[in-house]
Amino acid sequence: MDKVATIDEYHRLFPDVREELDLMRRLIREEAPMAEERISYGMPTFRSGQNFVHYAACKTHIGFYPTPSAIVAFQSELSGYKxxxxxxxFPFDQPLPEELIRKIVRFRVAEVLEKKGKKPLQK
Structure with missing residues (x-):
């Protein structure tokens, strides 16, 4: 894979699934508007003082990397996914679970803010 510097460049590498990648990015941005976007570990990453979620285009799915704590917290809701x-x-042949992604991102934002000693923003 080509080395990229921005999330826009990363998405352009995957024209067949760009719409899904754009949706993933939009969901994260809406739940974490304060987040800084970057490429880290070769994939789109969102951070606010520290990385809190990553995602990547894979052959058959979007890999979503919200840290182990989020996976434990949402274990029952994730039972339908590997x-x-x-x-x-999140397989490409299924719609992205938008509300679940939003909840996971909000959870991670709250964790990061708690570590910083701040209260999460209420929606």
Whole structure:
């Protein structure tokens, strides 16, 4: 894969699934408007003082990497997806679970803010 510097460049590498990648980005941005976007570990990453979620285009799915704590917290809601200690697979042949992604991002934002000693923003 070509080395990229921005999320826009990353998305352009995957024209067949760009719409899904754009949706993933939009969901994260809407729930974490303060987040800084960057490429880290070769994939789109969102951070606010520290990385809190990553995602990547894979052959058959979007890999979503919200840290092990989020996967444990949402274990029952993730039962329909392949997941591991730090990753969730959202297959391209299914719609992205938008509300679940939003909840996971809000959870991670709250964790990061708690570590900083701040209260999460209420929606």
């Amino acid at each position: 997941s591991s200690k730090g990753a969730i697979q």
